[in-house]
Amino acid sequence: xxxxxxxEKNNNIAVIAINNPPVNALSxxxxxxxxxxxxxxxxxxxxAAVVLACEGRTFIAGADISEFGKPPLEPHLPDVLQxxxxxxxxxxxxxxxxxxxxxxxxxxxxxxxxxLQGTKVGLPxxxxxxxxxxxxxxxxxRVVGVETALQMITSCKQEKVExxxxxxxxxxIVDDNLLHAAIDFAKTVVSEQRAAxxxxxxxxxxxxxxxDIFDQYRKTAAKRARGQTAPQLAIDSVENAVKLPFDExxxxxxxxxxxxxxxSQSRAMRHAFFAExxxxxxxxxxxxxxxxxxxxxxxxxxxxxxxxxxxxxASAGLQVRLLELSEDNLQTGLASIYTRYQQNVKRGRxxxxxxxxxxxxxxxxxxxxxxxxxxxVVEAAFENLQVKQQIFSTLDKVCKPEALLATNTSYLDxxxxxxxxxxxxxxxxxxxxxxxxxxKLLEVxxxxxxxxxxxxxxxxxxxxxxxxxxxVGVCYGFVGNRMYACYGREANMLLLEGASPEQIDKAxxxxxxxxGPLAVNDMSxxxxxxxxxxxxxxxxxxxxxxxxADLMVxxxxxxxxxxxxxxxxxxDGKKHADASVLEVFTAEAKRLGVEQREISEQEIQDRLVxxxxxxxxxxxxxxxxxxxxxxxxxxxxxxxxxxxxxxPMCYAQELGLKNVVSRIEQFREQLGDRxxxxxxxxxxxxxxxxxxx
Ligand code: COA
Numbered sequence: 001x002x003x004x005x006x007x008e009k010n011n012n013i014a015v016i017a018i019n020n021p022p023v024n025a026l027s028x029x030x031x032x033x034x035x036x037x038x039x040x041x042x043x044x045x046x047x048a049a050v051v052l053a054c055e056g057r058t059f060i061a062g063a064d065i066s067e068f069g070k071p072p073l074e075p076h077l078p079d080v081l082q083x084x085x086x087x088x089x090x091x092x093x094x095x096x097x098x099x100x101x102x103x104x105x106x107x108x109x110x111x112x113x114x115x116l117q118g119t120k121v122g123l124p125x126x127x128x129x130x131x132x133x134x135x136x137x138x139x140x141x142r143v144v145g146v147e148t149a150l151q152m153i154t155s156c157k158q159e160k161v162e163x164x165x166x167x168x169x170x171x172x173i174v175d176d177n178l179l180h181a182a183i184d185f186a187k188t189v190v191s192e193q194r195a196a197x198x199x200x201x202x203x204x205x206x207x208x209x210x211x212d213i214f215d216q217y218r219k220t221a222a223k224r225a226r227g228q229t230a231p232q233l234a235i236d237s238v239e240n241a242v243k244l245p246f247d248e249x250x251x252x253x254x255x256x257x258x259x260x261x262x263x264s265q266s267r268a269m270r271h272a273f274f275a276e277x278x279x280x281x282x283x284x285x286x287x288x289x290x291x292x293x294x295x296x297x298x299x300x301x302x303x304x305x306x307x308x309x310x311x312x313x314a315s316a317g318l319q320v321r322l323l324e325l326s327e328d329n330l331q332t333g334l335a336s337i338y339t340r341y342q343q344n345v346k347r348g349r350x351x352x353x354x355x356x357x358x359x360x361x362x363x364x365x366x367x368x369x370x371x372x373x374x375x376x377v378v379e380a381a382f383e384n385l386q387v388k389q390q391i392f393s394t395l396d397k398v399c400k401p402e403a404l405l406a407t408n409t410s411y412l413d414x415x416x417x418x419x420x421x422x423x424x425x426x427x428x429x430x431x432x433x434x435x436x437x438x439x440k441l442l443e444v445x446x447x448x449x450x451x452x453x454x455x456x457x458x459x460x461x462x463x464x465x466x467x468x469x470x471x472v473g474v475c476y477g478f479v480g481n482r483m484y485a486c487y488g489r490e491a492n493m494l495l496l497e498g499a500s501p502e503q504i505d506k507a508x509x510x511x512x513x514x515x516g517p518l519a520v521n522d523m524s525x526x527x528x529x530x531x532x533x534x535x536x537x538x539x540x541x542x543x544x545x546x547x548x549a550d551l552m553v554x555x556x557x558x559x560x561x562x563x564x565x566x567x568x569x570x571x572d573g574k575k576h577a578d579a580s581v582l583e584v585f586t587a588e589a590k591r592l593g594v595e596q597r598e599i600s601e602q603e604i605q606d607r608l609v610x611x612x613x614x615x616x617x618x619x620x621x622x623x624x625x626x627x628x629x630x631x632x633x634x635x636x637x638x639x640x641x642x643x644x645x646x647x648p649m650c651y652a653q654e655l656g657l658k659n660v661v662s663r664i665e666q667f668r669e670q671l672g673d674r675x676x677x678x679x680x681x682x683x684x685x686x687x688x689x690x691x692x693x
Contacts, residue, residue: 012049094115097119121161127273496596617652661682
């Protein structure tokens with residue numbers, strides 16, 4: 001057959017085995033191998049049925065996403081699947097692991113499906129800006145019903161086969177010995193002469209779903225996946241399954257898939273997929289460097305951040321010591337952790353038993369001496385260099401010599417924190433994002449003296465607690481917050497120039513950001529960044545710099561916690577525009593000599609996004625981030641950047657770097673060169689037709 005597909009005979013059953021590590025993706029050689037093996041089995045008079053199975057940890061986990069950007073190679077997947085559906089001999093799929101996308105479409109193109117317990121199936125194409133393109137939207141509703149199909153396709157959720165065992169999607173679940181069981185199943189099909197009905201031949205009963213179900217799903221998808229094309233098309237395609245003959249609906253599905261595949265949204269989402277995996281690969285570190293075992297972790301500080309960090313580790317099965325200096329604060333922190341876990345139970349995210357287990361893993365203490373045996377400390381105390389240096393000096397004395405000492409600082413200089421210890425090679429930053437138990441991002445900050453072993457250990461631990469962990473270097477604000485400062489700077493400038501908070505937030509949400517910058521600021525507390533700015537050694541000498549935010553803080557408007565910030569908040573926490581802040585900004589603009597004017601949505605979007613891009617390019621140049629994709633992974637997972645734009649660096653590439661440079665130059669002419677100088681990296685790449693991502 002091919003290098004990735006083999007054919008073996010087990011009496012009258014042919015076994016087609018795919019071996020294409022790591023996830024048996026449907027690369028060209030796999031597609032070709034399946035066709036060749038099937039043809040051989042069909043032509044072999046001794047063979048009565050065929051089992052399609054995979055070596056390794058999973059059945060086919062999907063199309064080979066890395067082939068999507070390249071010229072398509074024959075045989076195309078729809079043709080391969082048609083061959084399976086029309087096979088003259090029954091085909092039985094043996095499912096294990098994660099059966100996703102094209103893998104699930106392959107399984108549904110077989111006549112029967114036997115699965116190992118715990119196997120998960122799903123059609124996650126929408127996550128990649130695609131729709132299932134080889135019959136998924138036609139086959140799935142025929143076996144699980146319209147509603148379940150819509151739910152699975154639009155949510156991208158992987159469903160356990162146990163949940164689908166009463167549907168035609170799964171014929172049998174076995175505890176072990178999958179291949180053996182699938183061969184036995186095939187023998188039974190032959191001996192009982194069971195009818196091998198291909199899924200396309202099954203019909204969908206018109207009364208099996210409510211008439212307006214498609215509109216309901218369209219509305220929900222418009223909210224949940226704002227700005228995304230693929231979910232809407234996927235729903236249209238499932239609707240076609242009930243309205244049109246199979247072949248016609250299938251042809252339309254393919255058309256929609258191809259248009260999605262060529263779209264910038266899908267390019268961006270595929271980039272995001274690979275960028276989020278690439279972050280784990282550290283450049284320049286020898287493969288022989290092994291991570292240390294981390295079983296017990298201490299958290300310093302039981303405030304909101306410390307609580308969330310403690311929850312991350314406890315949920316991943318690690319023992320946690322939570323340290324607060326006052327017993328009262330400790331008890332408040334522990335009670336708050338319990339309440340936060342309870343919310344997870346209420347939402348069905350964890351069981352009562354899991355809650356009890358997690359709480360049992362967290363032990364509170366007010367004594368530093370209790371931290372003597374921990375493997376790692378994450379300090380989440382007050383953001384002040386002297387306070388942190390004091391804590392690190394104490395930790396250095398009480399913790400065992402091999403323990404790693406991490407700080408959760410958002411902007412302080414970790415090199416300076418490390419000087420307070422005798423083990424700077426074991427000191428690093430682990431910068432979580434609030435709420436730490438929910439946000440996916442972790443910046444792992446490598447200080448000057450941090451050793452490779454320390455970095456590798458923290459990166460592996462980040463993966464264990466299910467974070468997208470990105471290694472970054474030391475600078476004020478690291479990668480995410482340093483870029484955010486440029487984004488926020490422009491929002492603040494625009495307020496002085498005459499844009500309202502609602503106008504700015506609406507423009508950025510329309511562009512795709514999860515929330516507008518000023519609503520975010522109100523939510524997290526305007527005073528936090530205010531205090532941080534006062535510690536910034538490189539604060540520009542500019543009276544307009546974050547002046548709008550400073551005015552809010554100086555008049556006691558700290559955001560939601562004081563029921564007033566850039567907006568006014570009523571008793572239910574609902575936000576309202578507040579005309580009085582506009583008057584404050586107008587008066588300040590006059591005082592500072594800033595001319596107010598009408599500002600377009602486009603200008604707001606461009607100024608905020610291009611400020612991000614420019615700073616990202618500088619960060620790359622300085623080596624604070626290793627790859628453009630790392631910056632994108634940070635923005636996608638920590639700042640609500642729209643996935644369908646791939647991250648600031650991917651978006652810049654999509655716009656064309658020459659266009660990016662020329663827009664930044666326009667801003668330089670309009671606004672001066674204090675902030676608007678195109679980054680060297682952008683200029684060089686634009687001149688040489690180079691690429692950022
Ligand atoms: N095509 C190409 N490569 C793929 C792939 C695919 N469909 N799915 C996974 N890979 C690669 C990953 O890039 C990674 O490569 P790397 O080790 O070089 O970084 C490797 O396979 C392992 O993937 P990873 O996600 O790290 O492993 P996991 O065990 O956490 O998850 C999956 C496995 C299959 C659940 C996950 O990779 C996944 O969701 N894949 C995409 C499935 C999909 O969307 N299929 C539909 C495509 S249309």
